Amino acid sequence: MNAPAVVGQPVQAVDTPALVIDLDAMNRNIARMAAFAQQRGLRLRPHAKTHKSAWIAAQQVAAGAVGVCVQKTSEAEALAAAGVADIFITNEVIDVAKLARLAALAQRCTLAVAVDSTLGIERLAAAVKQAGCALGVFVEIDVGHGRCGAAPAQAGMLARLVESAGLHFAGLQAYHGRAQHVRGPTERADVIAQAAEGVRQALAALARVGVACPLVTGAGTGSFALEAASGLWGELQAGSYVFMDRDYADNTPLAQAPAFEHALFVKSQVISQADDRAVVDAGHKSHAIDSGLPIVWGRSDLEFFNGGDEHGVLRRRNAAAVLPGLGHTVWLVPGHCDPTVNLHDSLVGVRGGLDHGIVERLIKVDARGCLR
Amino acid sequence: MNAPAVVGQPVQAVDTPALVIDLDAMNRNIARMAAFAQQRGLRLRPHAKTHKSAWIAAQQVAAGAVGVCVQKTSEAEALAAAGVADIFITNEVIDVAKLARLAALAQRCTLAVAVDSTLGIERLAAAVKQAGCALGVFVEIDVGHGRCGAAPAQAGMLARLVESAGLHFAGLQAYHGRAQHVRGPTERADVIAQAAEGVRQALAALARVGVACPLVTGAGTGSFALEAASGLWGELQAGSYVFMDRDYADNTPLAQAPAFEHALFVKSQVISQADDRAVVDAGHKSHAIDSGLPIVWGRSDLEFFNGGDEHGVLRRRNAAAVLPGLGHTVWLVPGHCDPTVNLHDSLVGVRGGLDHGIVERLIKVDARGCLR
Numbered sequence: 001m002n003a004p005a006v007v008g009q010p011v012q013a014v015d016t017p018a019l020v021i022d023l024d025a026m027n028r029n030i031a032r033m034a035a036f037a038q039q040r041g042l043r044l045r046p047h048a049k050t051h052k053s054a055w056i057a058a059q060q061v062a063a064g065a066v067g068v069c070v071q072k073t074s075e076a077e078a079l080a081a082a083g084v085a086d087i088f089i090t091n092e093v094i095d096v097a098k099l100a101r102l103a104a105l106a107q108r109c110t111l112a113v114a115v116d117s118t119l120g121i122e123r124l125a126a127a128v129k130q131a132g133c134a135l136g137v138f139v140e141i142d143v144g145h146g147r148c149g150a151a152p153a154q155a156g157m158l159a160r161l162v163e164s165a166g167l168h169f170a171g172l173q174a175y176h177g178r179a180q181h182v183r184g185p186t187e188r189a190d191v192i193a194q195a196a197e198g199v200r201q202a203l204a205a206l207a208r209v210g211v212a213c214p215l216v217t218g219a220g221t222g223s224f225a226l227e228a229a230s231g232l233w234g235e236l237q238a239g240s241y242v243f244m245d246r247d248y249a250d251n252t253p254l255a256q257a258p259a260f261e262h263a264l265f266v267k268s269q270v271i272s273q274a275d276d277r278a279v280v281d282a283g284h285k286s287h288a289i290d291s292g293l294p295i296v297w298g299r300s301d302l303e304f305f306n307g308g309d310e311h312g313v314l315r316r317r318n319a320a321a322v323l324p325g326l327g328h329t330v331w332l333v334p335g336h337c338d339p340t341v342n343l344h345d346s347l348v349g350v351r352g353g354l355d356h357g358i359v360e361r362l363i364k365v366d367a368r369g370c371l372r
Numbered sequence: 373m374n375a376p377a378v379v380g381q382p383v384q385a386v387d388t389p390a391l392v393i394d395l396d397a398m399n400r401n402i403a404r405m406a407a408f409a410q411q412r413g414l415r416l417r418p419h420a421k422t423h424k425s426a427w428i429a430a431q432q433v434a435a436g437a438v439g440v441c442v443q444k445t446s447e448a449e450a451l452a453a454a455g456v457a458d459i460f461i462t463n464e465v466i467d468v469a470k471l472a473r474l475a476a477l478a479q480r481c482t483l484a485v486a487v488d489s490t491l492g493i494e495r496l497a498a499a500v501k502q503a504g505c506a507l508g509v510f511v512e513i514d515v516g517h518g519r520c521g522a523a524p525a526q527a528g529m530l531a532r533l534v535e536s537a538g539l540h541f542a543g544l545q546a547y548h549g550r551a552q553h554v555r556g557p558t559e560r561a562d563v564i565a566q567a568a569e570g571v572r573q574a575l576a577a578l579a580r581v582g583v584a585c586p587l588v589t590g591a592g593t594g595s596f597a598l599e600a601a602s603g604l605w606g607e608l609q610a611g612s613y614v615f616m617d618r619d620y621a622d623n624t625p626l627a628q629a630p631a632f633e634h635a636l637f638v639k640s641q642v643i644s645q646a647d648d649r650a651v652v653d654a655g656h657k658s659h660a661i662d663s664g665l666p667i668v669w670g671r672s673d674l675e676f677f678n679g680g681d682e683h684g685v686l687r688r689r690n691a692a693a694v695l696p697g698l699g700h701t702v703w704l705v706p707g708h709c710d711p712t713v714n715l716h717d718s719l720v721g722v723r724g725g726l727d728h729g730i731v732e733r734l735i736k737v738d739a740r741g742c743l744r
Contacts, residue, residue, distance in 0.1 A: 017744065094642070094698055095699065120698070149644070151646075269466065271465070308519070309443070327466045
């Protein structure tokens with residue numbers, strides 16, 4: 001009942017609103033990021049919080065990725081059930097019942113998780129011992145984001161605790177989320193330089209207690225070229241590059257990073273009109289607005305206004321702009337890809353472009369709604 | 373895999389983040405709104421875009437509601453499939469394929485839809501003729517919101533067209549969405565007075581062409597007492613009253629309206645902490661932030677900051693505030709109920725309060741993700 005398209009249909013027949021993937025653009029994005037990592041001898045572990053899809057994860061792994069990241073235990077469960085073999089939960093798990101699920105999952109796929117507290121390590125160790133499983137444990141350090149993660153100076157103490165609890169210390173999780181959308185390349189480089197200083201402090205703390213650091217992992221689509229150039233990070237976690245969004249496109253790009261294309265679009269349709277506006281059937285139930293409103297693709301003369309859960313209101317930016325008529329298709333580029341994908345059960349994979357393409361595949365969003 | 377609770381569990385055992393309904397509070401809200409409408413001799417057709425659940429719709433109908441409203445064809449399909457018998461799609465449908473689905477649905481439940489254009493009426497009439505079905509057609513007028521709806525003066529022309537196309541003119545759809553969160557009661561009354569003037573203009577336009585108006589329908593949780601007092605509206609569409617949210621609670625209430633209680637909560641848990649913050653496992657993938665951030669229930673000394681898709685960051689509002697510790701439960705009241713519900717597959721219905729209650733029911737969000 002809920003599928004917006006049938007394989008083989010022309011893109012014109014896709015029901016609205018629907019989340020449409022330009023597969024050609026997505027494939028180019030995957031190849032460019034894979035080449036970047038390969039050329040620098042870095043591991044690539046894309047964050048699957050962007051696409052939440054085992055099929056897209058498989059495309060990334062086929063291009064050289066070592067596995068994927070997720071944020072939640074239930075995301076890891078959903079992707080593992082759909083065939084993803086190597087998953088890192090880049091987040092803390094404290095709940096005892098959830099840790100038991102995590103330990104059970106470690107018997108079905110290669111799994112790692114982040115910790116940033118003594119309590120977290122103790123509870124994880126108990127769950128792992130109970131299940132008799134093995135998994136990788138990354139100590140997360142706060143490199144300036146100000147969310148999760150221990151102070152870098154605590155990394156040695158926590159890594160020792162991981163090891164003394166019988167767990168496998170896999171390295172440092174060092175991700176600066178807020179750095180990703182610092183617009184200017186120089187300013188972004190400054191923020192990642194500070195993050196690198198945090199990593200150095202953590203490495204020094206590990207050295208002081210005699211614990212070797214197998215890997216530093218982190219980085220996002222806005223900053224990965226900086227982490228790559230630092231010589232500190234050995235694994236990149238960028239995820240949004242696969243689809244891109246309005247917020248990432250608003251960045252001034254780093255000279256060192258490959259260019260990525262918009263591959264994620266909301267197909268919408270005009271359902272009401274007046275002299276001063278056209279109203280489309282896509283509101284913030286179709287696209288996340290935490291990072292701002294969508295832009296109208298190919299129509300810089302139209303501005304999108306929030307019309308609530310189910311509507312978008314298009315207005316002219318200049319007197320010469322022609323509003324689209326009733327029933328006409330309007331393509332939107334969402335503000336933020338990850339939570340937009342979470343609003344859809346499936347993605348419509350189109351080959352051959354948005355104007356004349358054909359629906360090649362319905363991509364299940366396997367981890368849609370996996371909040372826990 | 374994805375259910376956050378089991379019936380019979382204590383509320384303490386509910387996995388996080390989860391959307392928890394205080395069933396006692398919800399029942400009181402349903403009863404208060406039903407009594408309000410009954411005492412004034414008005415029909416109540418709650419908007420199911422709030423709860424998207426056939427079970428909650430059934431509770432409202434059992435308390436006297438004539439049916440429910442929805443915004444999308446696929447919502448109507450999902451709720452009808454789950455047993456809802458009388459549904460009004462308070463929105464325009466232009467797409468020919470979708471109109472065929474709508475006409476097919478009219479053979480399975482009592483159905484109505486809104487129109488605001490000549491093209492919309494022509495296409496709807498063709499679909500209805502093709503299917504050989506019957507449904508109610510409301511002409512939507514723009515009473516000041518500035519989204520969908522024809523100018524009130526056009527109501528006569530459109531209603532005549534509905535009738536001449538062989539469709540059943542059921543009345544006027546007149547809803548002012550932006551009025552709902554005008555904070556001051558006097559200012560809100562002014563906005564609804566203007567909306568009432570629009571309704572009077574539309575009724576005059578109908579009278580001029582000799583078309584009787586069976587019903588004027590509209591109103592929301594912020595304004596319904598004003599529409600009720602106007603003598604113009606015969607049916608109230610308020611929906612959010614069943615759950616309430618932070619945004620509605622920020623209104624100064626109307627003296628004429630019953631008081632409603634918060635019945636919708638996100639149960640979250642602290643997964644990371646630092647001296648200046650506690651980080652919970654609920655971000656804007658667990659609660660919609662289009663109408664602002666959640667508040668921390670019962671902890672006015674804590675402020676919630678957006679931590680992204682999966683995290684919320686709690687900080688002290690004053691030096692004496694004690695941050696909750698690792699693993700502790702934190703209850704959040706979301707900014708906006710409707711799109712928050714859309715993020716969850718099921719709601720955890722708890723009886724006996726948030727501290728010591730028992731999970732009585734998992735409520736399926738039947739129309740979750742029904743965007744089309």
